[in-house]
Amino acid sequence: MxxxxxxxxxxxxxxxxxxxxxxxxxxxxxxxxxxxxxxxxxxxxxxxxxxxxxxxxxxxxxxxxxxxxxxxxxxxxxxxxxxxxxxxxxxxxxxxxxxxxxxxxxxxxxxxxxxxxxxxxxxxxxxxxxxxxxxxxxxxxxxxxxxxxxNTKQLRGRIAYILMFFSSHIYNAMAFELPVSRKEIAQLIDMSTENVIRILSEFRKDGIIEIEGKLIKILDYQKLQKVYDLG
Amino acid sequence: MxxxxxxxxxxxxxxxxxxxxxxxxxxxxxxxxxxxxxxxxxxxxxxxxxxxxxxxxxxxxxxxxxxxxxxxxxxxxxxxxxxxxxxxxxxxxxxxxxxxxxxxxxxxxxxxxxxxxxxxxxxxxxxxxxxxxxxxxxxxxxxxxxxxxxNTKQLRGRIAYILMFFSSHIYNAMAFELPVSRKEIAQLIDMSTENVIRILSEFRKDGIIEIEGKLIKILDYQKLQKVYDLG
DNA sequence: TGTCATACCTGATATATATCATAAGATTTT
DNA sequence: AAAATCTTATGATATATATCAGGTATGACA
Structure with missing residues (x-):
């Protein structure tokens, strides 16, 4: 309480x-x-x-x-x-x-x-x-x-944004624990929960991040930035 | 100039x-x-x-x-x-x-x-x-x-919003001349120009509005409101 | 300790929306 | 007045994204 x-x-x-x-x-x-x-x-x-x-x-x-x-x-x-x-x-x-x-x-x-x-x-x-x-x-x-x-970005760009947001604006670190669920991320950047999960997995497969539950580690910030810029 | x-x-x-x-x-x-x-x-x-x-x-x-x-x-x-x-x-x-x-x-x-x-x-x-x-x-x-x-609405809801916006907030009238092109509407509510045109046509077929170029006349505001509320 | 609910994950399918193609008015420019 | 350009219009197709369905893992709770 x-x-x-x-x-x-x-x-x-x-x-x-x-x-x-x-x-x-x-x-x-x-x-x-x-x-x-x-x-x-x-x-x-x-x-x-x-x-x-x-x-x-x-x-x-x-x-x-x-x-x-x-x-x-x-x-x-x-x-x-x-x-x-x-x-x-x-x-x-x-x-x-x-x-x-x-x-x-x-x-x-x-x-x-x-x-x-x-x-x-x-x-x-x-x-x-x-x-x-x-x-x-x-x-x-x-x-x-x-x-x-x-609004102007599509799914990959939005997920990139969110990761950069937590990394640079909130925690100022490459590794951090997401303070929100995948569902909450979805509610924040206007997409479905399933796709938030899916695209995080894609980023993992692409070697951009490492995932362990809520723990995220950004392995390749440049690549993330590029995904963001592409939209 | x-x-x-x-x-x-x-x-x-x-x-x-x-x-x-x-x-x-x-x-x-x-x-x-x-x-x-x-x-x-x-x-x-x-x-x-x-x-x-x-x-x-x-x-x-x-x-x-x-x-x-x-x-x-x-x-x-x-x-x-x-x-x-x-x-x-x-x-x-x-x-x-x-x-x-x-x-x-x-x-x-x-x-x-x-x-x-x-x-x-x-x-x-x-x-x-x-x-x-x-x-x-x-x-x-x-x-x-x-x-x-x-963002939370889909195309029909957004077009309804724009029509209500011009009708109640700008001109305060049921009939008015759109001060913007279909393309500009698209840029304002995040959709393609073609779909702006298409959905305006749909509204016309549904008896919600009358169109003559940039001239719009709202025939059934209630129905428009309903489309807006539905999203 | 087990049951229940919730969070995560992935594949298949459905659907909303964008894009492409084409064409007929409008406008503007020459 | 003709040419060029933009706007409106509509149908066909492609694509991004949501939804549905079926999992496993994780944590709450009795």
Whole structure:
């Protein structure tokens, strides 16, 4: 079960010099008073699509997925969020309800900051607001670019993308343990689970990767890059 | 050819009560001094992917498309922008170069506001910045939601979406003239030109629409909605 | 310890969609 | 006004991808 943590002060937070570098000590203290830090075990739901938005969410540790559920109760994954990624996405500021469900795909620590406090600080401090605008723009831009990218590629290119994504963006290593199932990969890059498995096997046969369950080892990054570029 | 217009004062602009409602007269005058209004004929390029960003773009009149060109010089349309839509998208604040090319698909008037002036005003005026953040969030959110939506639907659903989009979001009418070619529709909703044409024909045979070249008349909106919902 | 469910894997088949081919209007260019 | 080019159109074919079916392995759970 998720549990509320003994809250550490914002001064110690990884976000301090990132999202909050334009804030003075007084402002940080205000945020500190209006935040809650929660630990989630892998698989737990952090917030649900449709729920009222009362907080801005900072992912301090771990990995999460943003997803929507469609009528045919098929889940569709929008993106994977890592610390410093502004996991609330922008819907936080433009909508009353959460547009997406967020769940932990690794043990995670999320900080809930009351959104009214954040808005108040922005209204008072234009530099902070502008900085925040720039940072959140980047998140949305990335999501849009990624979605476009995935759509224009076919299956092999998409799998190549996902492997490169985990390798360079998330773990920064050639060998890593996939934090998601084949099914979740399928939901993320718009293809069937069977084909995710099939193409991973193809890559193995082609000598691009080594597979052992969730453990992936990239043997030939150049070749992977080429597959990606070809689409 | 595009031409610079005799600039009217920002007081008269449609954006004044929209994006600029948090600004006082002094700030508006500053913007007024640092803007240029340009008329573009249908088909002309407003800005190019890769160009340095120096201005925020307001579409005062007309209709534009945002697109990227891929290696195989195929064009991909990200979205259609109408007045009040923040056509610069968010890349304006997170990047140094334009991420997309923008071209006029109808005769258009675009206002170029120096971005440094805008940033300066935001830094000075938190309320303005926050307001701006909320409004631009909505644009990015819409694009993301639309892209996801299109991907999850198959051809008939996508064509239904496009017809509903022009009918309700752009023209607010059951009969309208498509401002784009079948090929451009294909580039916007990720399908082949031939299939765009084919499925429009199907819809005609099904009694959903009437077609006469670019003129479209929706005969049965309910049925169209049903096709859309089915995916 | 065994049963149940879930994740992985692979082959065969079905289906949606792209591509190719061809042709008749439109538009633009010369 | 003729030539050239683009858009719309439709049928035939190819192909990418999903679906279905049958496995084994893996982990949860009683």
């Amino acid at each position: 998720s549990k509320i943590l003994n809250t550490s002060h914002c001064n110690q937070c990884v976000y301090r010099t990132w999202a909050f570098n334009k804030l003075d000590q007084e402002a940080l203290s205000l945020i500190n008073q209006h935040k809650t830090e929660v630990f989630y075990r892998k698989g737990e739901v952090i917030c649900r699509q449709g729920e009222n938005i009362a907080h801005f969410l900072y992912l301090r540790k771990g990995l999460v997925k943003l997803l929507t559920t469609e009528k045919n109760d098929r889940e569709h994954i929008i993106s994977i969020g890592k610390p410093l990624d502004f996991i609330g996405l922008l819907s936080i500021f433009s909508k009353q309800q959460h547009a997406y469900t967020i769940t932990a795909i690794e043990d995670s620590v999320v900080c809930f900051v009351e959104i009214d406090v954040l808005k108040q600080l922005m209204a008072q401090n234009g530099e902070f607001a502008l900085d925040f605008l720039e940072k959140s723009s980047r998140v949305a831009d990335d999501v849009i670019a990624t979605r476009l990218n995935i | 595009s031409k610079i217009l005799n600039t009217s004062h920002c007081n008269q602009c449609v954006y004044r009560t929209w994006a600029f409602n948090k600004l006082d007269q002094e700030a508006l005058s500053l913007i007024n001094q640092h803007k240029t209004e340009v008329f573009y004929r249908k088909g002309e390029v407003i800005c190019r992917q890769g160009e340095n960003i120096a201005h925020f773009l307001y579409l005062r009149k007309g209709l534009v498309k945002l697109l990227t060109t891929e290696k195989n010089d195929r064009e991909h349309i990200i979205s259609i922008g109408k007045p009040l839509d923040f056509i610069g998208l968010l890349s304006i604040f997170s990047k140094q170069q334009h991420a997309y090319t923008i071209t006029a698909i109808e005769d258009s008037v675009v206002c170029f506001v120096e971005i440094d002036v805008l940033k300066q005003l935001m830094a000075q005026n938190g309320e303005f910045a926050l307001d701006f953040l909320e409004k631009s969030s909505r644009v990015a959110d819409d694009v993301i939601a639309t892209r996801l939506n299109i």
